[in-house]
Amino acid sequence: MQSQSYYVPAQSPWPIVGAIAMFFIAVGAGLTVMQLETADLSGVVILSLGVLILLYMLFGWFRHVIQESDKGLYSLQMDRSFKQGMSWFIFSEVMFFFAFFGALFYARVFSVPWLGGASNNQMTNEVLWPSFESAWPLLNTPAGEVTQAMPWYGLPLINTVILLTSSVTLHVAHKAIEKNNRMQLTAFLSVTVLLGFVFLGLQVEEYIHAYEALNLTLQSGIYGNTFYLLTGFHGMHVTIGALLLGIVLIRVVKGHFTEQKHFAFQAAAWYWHFVDVVWVCLFVFVYVM
Amino acid sequence: MSTQVHSAEHAHDEHPTGIKRWLFTTNHKEIGSLYLIFSLVMFLIGGAMAMIIRAELFQPGLQLVDPHFFNQMTTVHGLIMVFGAVMPAFTGLANWMIPMMIGAPDMALPRMNNWSFWILPFAFAILLASLFMEGGGPAFGWTFYAPLSTTYSNDNTALFVFAVHIMGISSIMGAINVIVTIVNLRAPGMTWMKLPLFVWTWLITAFLLIAVMPVLAGAVTMVLTDKYFGTSFFDAAGGGDPVMFQHIFWFFGHPEVYIMILPAFGIISTIVPTFSRKKLFGYSSMVYATSSIAFLSFIVWAHHMFTTGMPLAGELFFMYATMLISVPTGVKVFNWVATMWRGSISFEIPMMFSIAFIVLFTLGGFSGLMLAITPADFQYHDTYFVVAHFHYVLVTGAVFSIMAAVYYWLPKWTGHMYCITTAKWHFWMSMISVNILFFPMHFVGLAGMPRRIPDYALQFADFNAIISIGGFAFGLSQLIFVWCVYKCAKGGESVPDKVWDGAEGLEWEVPSPAPLHTFSTPPEVK
Ligand code: HEM
Numbered sequence: 001m002q003s004q005s006y007y008v009p010a011q012s013p014w015p016i017v018g019a020i021a022m023f024f025i026a027v028g029a030g031l032t033v034m035q036l037e038t039a040d041l042s043g044v045v046i047l048s049l050g051v052l053i054l055l056y057m058l059f060g061w062f063r064h065v066i067q068e069s070d071k072g073l074y075s076l077q078m079d080r081s082f083k084q085g086m087s088w089f090i091f092s093e094v095m096f097f098f099a100f101f102g103a104l105f106y107a108r109v110f111s112v113p114w115l116g117g118a119s120n121n122q123m124t125n126e127v128l129w130p131s132f133e134s135a136w137p138l139l140n141t142p143a144g145e146v147t148q149a150m151p152w153y154g155l156p157l158i159n160t161v162i163l164l165t166s167s168v169t170l171h172v173a174h175k176a177i178e179k180n181n182r183m184q185l186t187a188f189l190s191v192t193v194l195l196g197f198v199f200l201g202l203q204v205e206e207y208i209h210a211y212e213a214l215n216l217t218l219q220s221g222i223y224g225n226t227f228y229l230l231t232g233f234h235g236m237h238v239t240i241g242a243l244l245l246g247i248v249l250i251r252v253v254k255g256h257f258t259e260q261k262h263f264a265f266q267a268a269a270w271y272w273h274f275v276d277v278v279w280v281c282l283f284v285f286v287y288v289m
Numbered sequence: 290m291s292t293q294v295h296s297a298e299h300a301h302d303e304h305p306t307g308i309k310r311w312l313f314t315t316n317h318k319e320i321g322s323l324y325l326i327f328s329l330v331m332f333l334i335g336g337a338m339a340m341i342i343r344a345e346l347f348q349p350g351l352q353l354v355d356p357h358f359f360n361q362m363t364t365v366h367g368l369i370m371v372f373g374a375v376m377p378a379f380t381g382l383a384n385w386m387i388p389m390m391i392g393a394p395d396m397a398l399p400r401m402n403n404w405s406f407w408i409l410p411f412a413f414a415i416l417l418a419s420l421f422m423e424g425g426g427p428a429f430g431w432t433f434y435a436p437l438s439t440t441y442s443n444d445n446t447a448l449f450v451f452a453v454h455i456m457g458i459s460s461i462m463g464a465i466n467v468i469v470t471i472v473n474l475r476a477p478g479m480t481w482m483k484l485p486l487f488v489w490t491w492l493i494t495a496f497l498l499i500a501v502m503p504v505l506a507g508a509v510t511m512v513l514t515d516k517y518f519g520t521s522f523f524d525a526a527g528g529g530d531p532v533m534f535q536h537i538f539w540f541f542g543h544p545e546v547y548i549m550i551l552p553a554f555g556i557i558s559t560i561v562p563t564f565s566r567k568k569l570f571g572y573s574s575m576v577y578a579t580s581s582i583a584f585l586s587f588i589v590w591a592h593h594m595f596t597t598g599m600p601l602a603g604e605l606f607f608m609y610a611t612m613l614i615s616v617p618t619g620v621k622v623f624n625w626v627a628t629m630w631r632g633s634i635s636f637e638i639p640m641m642f643s644i645a646f647i648v649l650f651t652l653g654g655f656s657g658l659m660l661a662i663t664p665a666d667f668q669y670h671d672t673y674f675v676v677a678h679f680h681y682v683l684v685t686g687a688v689f690s691i692m693a694a695v696y697y698w699l700p701k702w703t704g705h706m707y708c709i710t711t712a713k714w715h716f717w718m719s720m721i722s723v724n725i726l727f728f729p730m731h732f733v734g735l736a737g738m739p740r741r742i743p744d745y746a747l748q749f750a751d752f753n754a755i756i757s758i759g760g761f762a763f764g765l766s767q768l769i770f771v772w773c774v775y776k777c778a779k780g781g782e783s784v785p786d787k788v789w790d791g792a793e794g795l796e797w798e799v800p801s802p803a804p805l806h807t808f809s810t811p812p813e814v815k
């Protein structure tokens with residue numbers, strides 16, 4: 001391993017701004033949820049303020065880092081630290097989804113069959129909801145909610161194709177940046193971002209369809225719950241990923257990055273591929289199976 | 290091995306002073322101190338809550354506080370001690386010591402380091418503020434089982450949820466920083482099997498943190514949607530299951546208890562050799578034992594759920610897997626004792642805490658083994674026996690190790706020796722009172738006294754009075770600690786670079802007090 005002098009970044013006001021942003025977001029989000037059934041909007045106001053401060057922080061922090069990077073302050077070691085940090089962050093995201101996939105798995109394999117009397121649970125069924133029958137997707141809940149399942153063909157399939165395509169276009173863009181082919185890079189990165197937003201648009205359409213035509217809502221039992229939480233958090237991650245790629249695109253247009261140094265691009269790209277992999281799991285376990 | 294260019298980042302030699310210094314800092318030592326001070330404050334606040342609990346339980350009957358408030362106290366006491374006191378203390382120690390131990394200039398991602406610290410006080414401000422709001426704070430136990438936290442919780446639960454989210458984000462960022470620092474910033478020659486054990490144990494702890502804190506985030510999120518958005522993850526009426534909550538929670542929760550003990554193992558493995566004047570016995574077996582504990586900690590979670598009516602195969606699997614953990618744990622205890630065997634031991638304060646740790650933590654391990662026996666746990670579960678178990682492993686385990694670490698490294702941090710007499714008073718007072726406090730809990734637990742109750746049957750009265758007296762004494766003894774540390778920070782006898790003559794490691798080669806920037810170029814490790 002090549003050893004070199006250390007680079008230690010200077011003090012920075014941005015983290016504390018970020019901490020204040022988090023405080024506002026947490027308090028705001030908490031109050032917003034608590035005030036759902038009231039006309040009180042103070043929570044929403046605090047939450048929005050927090051988001052604004054967070055955006056301000058991200059903008060300032062990133063700009064600061066970009067300037068430092070342009071000055072050539074960062075050593076290869078710093079670059080490695082950034083990359084490893086990003087990989088571990090993605091691993092933590094994997095574990096976040098793991099919790100929800102775990103819930104889906106548990107509901108399908110254990111709790112729903114048990115409520116239907118499987119294993120040694122005949123009495124559970126007899127005593128609690130004798131007319132309940134176990135099935136997946138769970139369209140008739142023990143409490144009597146009725147809903148319809150979201151089929152995998154149609155919008156979800158189209159969305160799968162879109163996301164997979166975007167992974168390919170992003171890969172092409174990545175190859176282009178390594179060959180310093182700016183034209184190709186800009187074109188393929190733009191297509192990727194575009195596909196990301198198309199995906200999100202279709203996802204919204206799917207939700208509307210689910211709510212209006214299928215009566216599949218957040219309240220329709222464990223099938224709808226796992227459906228919305230998994231697709232919802234995935235959608236949130238697509239939004240973040242698309243925004244990150246969008247920022248990278250702006251920087252590309254401005255002429256940032258070189259063949260060797262494009263950590264921001266790489267980080268956003270890893271994130272995007274991760275989001276895609278989550279979708280594939282989601283498509284298989286939430287929609288198809 | 291390589292050329293060492295002198296880097297000297299003069300850019301930030303102009304160091305802001307006053308409050309800005311602490312708000313903007315990217316220095317691992319300053320951030321380490323912030324974590325440690327924060328943890329001490331939380332320890333005192335959480336301790337005050339314990340005093341309220343013990344005061345109420347001093348006699349049978351309801352006298353001082355109403356039951357709802359009592360429940361808030363047990364809940365917030367647990368949350369604060371776990372997330373506010375023990376974990377930040379270890380993170381503070383990691384910040385201070387890891388870069389010095391591996392010859393790094395700082396943590397790998399210093400600004401993120403600042404961020405991960407400063408969001409913590411905000412998280413606890415939210416949690417504590419909810420206590421004063423209408424309806425009160427969380428009252429469902431630190432484990433926030435559904436439906437207590439969903440159907441039956443008060444309206445402020447959303448604040449609890451988001452406070453926990455911030456704590457989780459903070460831990461994850463801190464852990465990422467630790468891993469990247471260790472993987473990427475080791476000085477040349479600092480090979481894996483030369484890493485000090487504190488660094489090893491923290492590396493594995495950090496991995497556990499990144500793996501399970503997101504699962505905790507998932508659990509609180511589902512509590513949030515169940516409570517406020519009408520989902521039924523933990524409600525059988527919608528096809529969910531309250532027991533599913535416990536599975537998800539304990540998938541986080543059991544690794545979490547190891548998160549709170551692995552760094553302690555690292556500390557004890559550092560201190561015992563120093564004062565035995567011998568090399569640590571079985572270094573590599575320590576590394577492998579730590580790794581296997583970490584691995585096993587992922588497959589034992591349901592030992593907290595033996596009484597939930599799991600299928601028999603599950604009960605058996607989790608019983609045997611749990612017992613398996615005591616093998617690597619036993620390896621460690623054996624190695625510490627073997628290190629002391631025929632050493633020329635001297636009993637400085639850190640060593641006294643370490644020896645107390647070894648004995649008392651092992652006791653906690655034994656009660657853990659009893660709890661791991663499924664049929665026996667049917668009787669012990671949710672009694673004071675469990676409370677005795679986890680306080681032995683957490684107070685005389687994790688907390689004692691933190692105190693040992695502070696007494697070990699404080700002279701290096703401040704450049705002064707603390708007052709030994711005061712420290713001895715602290716040790717002996719704590720050592721005696723902690724056993725008066727927690728040992729009788731075994732007896733009342735075995736006799737059937739349930740945990741988390743503000744009132745109890747008359748036959749438990751005598752033991753509870755004794756327990757409470759031990760509790761007050763232990764609480765007061767910690768004020769000696771605060772005083773001792775404060776005095777040492779203010780001044781005292783100067784110490785040499787190598788404070789303890791038997792000590793090994795890079796941290797003893799830098800001046801005392803350690804300069805703000807330790808290594809600007811990598812030191813060569815032989
Ligand atoms: C030999 C190792 C250990 C074994 C076999 C063991 C076993 C157990 C079992 C079976 C329980 C569940 C008891 C019940 O609720 O009925 C339990 C609870 C607990 N253990 Fe351990 N344990 C061990 C070590 C540790 C360590 C090292 C820690 C922390 C540093 C720890 C912290 C806890 C905590 C906090 C609880 C209670 C959680 C709660 O319900 O609030 N244990 N332990």
Ligand SMILES: [Cu+2]
Pocket residue numbers: 542543546589590592593
């Ligand atoms: Cu456990």
